[in-house]
Amino acid sequence: MLSKNKIKQIIALQKKKIRDERGLYIIEGDKLIKEYLMSGMHIRTLFAKPEFINSLPDGLNRNIDETEHASFDELKKISTLKTPHNAIAVVQIPEKQFDSNIILKDLCAALDFIQDPGNLGTVIRSASWFGIENIVCSDDCVDIYNPKVIQASMGAIMHVNVYYTDLQRFLAGAVEKGVPVYGTMTEGESIYSQALGKIGVILLGNESRGISDELLTYVSKRIMIPRLNNFRLGIDSLNVGMAASVIFSEFARR
Numbered sequence: 001m002l003s004k005n006k007i008k009q010i011i012a013l014q015k016k017k018i019r020d021e022r023g024l025y026i027i028e029g030d031k032l033i034k035e036y037l038m039s040g041m042h043i044r045t046l047f048a049k050p051e052f053i054n055s056l057p058d059g060l061n062r063n064i065d066e067t068e069h070a071s072f073d074e075l076k077k078i079s080t081l082k083t084p085h086n087a088i089a090v091v092q093i094p095e096k097q098f099d100s101n102i103i104l105k106d107l108c109a110a111l112d113f114i115q116d117p118g119n120l121g122t123v124i125r126s127a128s129w130f131g132i133e134n135i136v137c138s139d140d141c142v143d144i145y146n147p148k149v150i151q152a153s154m155g156a157i158m159h160v161n162v163y164y165t166d167l168q169r170f171l172a173g174a175v176e177k178g179v180p181v182y183g184t185m186t187e188g189e190s191i192y193s194q195a196l197g198k199i200g201v202i203l204l205g206n207e208s209r210g211i212s213d214e215l216l217t218y219v220s221k222r223i224m225i226p227r228l229n230n231f232r233l234g235i236d237s238l239n240v241g242m243a244a245s246v247i248f249s250e251f252a253r254r
Contacts, residue, residue: 002047002074010047010078010090016143023093025145029085035155036091037063047075048087080147093145098163100170104179107199107251108134110167112215113206114141114240121152122241123204128156130248135160136201138167171218174201183211183219184247186237191223191247196254202247204240223247 012018013026024044027033030052036043037060046053047070061067075084109132114120120142127135142149144162174181180200188194203219205211211219225238225246238246 002068002070002078006068007074007077010088013090014080014147016146019093019143019145024090025093025150026080026088026147027091027150028079028081028088028147029151030087032150032155033087033089034060036089036158039158041158042092043089044092045090046087047078047089049075052086081151096161096163098165100173103134103136103163104174104177104201105199106134107132107197107202108136109202109204109244109248110171110181111135111137111141111204111240112167112212113138113209114204116207116240117142117146117148118152119207119239119241120144120146121149121154121156123244124149124153124160124162125156126241126245126248128153128159130245130252132202132248133159133161135162136167136170137162137164139164168214168218171201171203171215175218175220180220181218182221182223182247183216184224184243185210185222186224188222188224190226191250192226194221194223196251202244202251204244204247207240 010026013022013024019025027036040063043064045066045068046064047068050069053067053069072084075088078088109123109127111123114137124135141164144157150157171181180197181203182200183203184205203211203215225243
């Protein structure tokens with residue numbers, strides 16, 4: 001049985017301030033937790049139904065510091081979902097060294113003030129699928145370890161490095177090195193006719209306001225996804241998660 005103090009500690013990790021203080025975050029779901037373990041990642045504490053614990057392949061338990069049996073009602077208390085999975089785990093936030101010189105040697109994505117957790121998770125998932133290993137976020141983007149981001153990324157955070165930094169300084173460094181910055185916006189050139197390189201920064205803007213004015217000065221190529229209908233009302237744009245998938249796909253195709 002989980003103690004009230006233990007439940008309180010786990011629920012507290014839903015807040016960014018507490019995650020930062022403790023260096024821990026939460027992952028949920030049978031498939032996601034098994035993938036973490038099979039990839040060699042370490043789990044601090046596993047809270048799960050006995051049947052889930054017994055279903056773990058031999059050898060995976062060595063990557064778990066502590067295992068606690070939990071009932072459905074207990075999992076429901078600590079879960080961020082309306083209907084909890086059979087397992088929830090507390091994982092340590094990995095230490096990653098930000099080095100713009102390394103990142104700018106390949107194709108990467110930069111995110112300006114992305115606020116919706118689902119959008120960030122989708123961008124990370126798309127980046128992983130299309131082989132983009134690094135994402136650089138402005139400091140005011142939603143936290144990657146927000147439970148909703150974790151769920152939307154579907155485990156892709158295991159394969160993509162996400163950094164938070166001063167985006168203006170990062171883009172200035174890219175321009176100084178002669179690295180192209182592809183700004184995604186409605187008034188750009190069609191991505192299907194634009195020359196795309198294997199090295200560069202794909203800059204994606206905020207859900208409602210787009211790319212910040214102070215960052216537009218660093219954009220060397222303005223790209224857009226052409227609209228292929230003439231409807232005057234209805235959908236007037238793609239959300240940033242959908243747009244990222246289309247753009248990443250076209251870069252990968254080239």
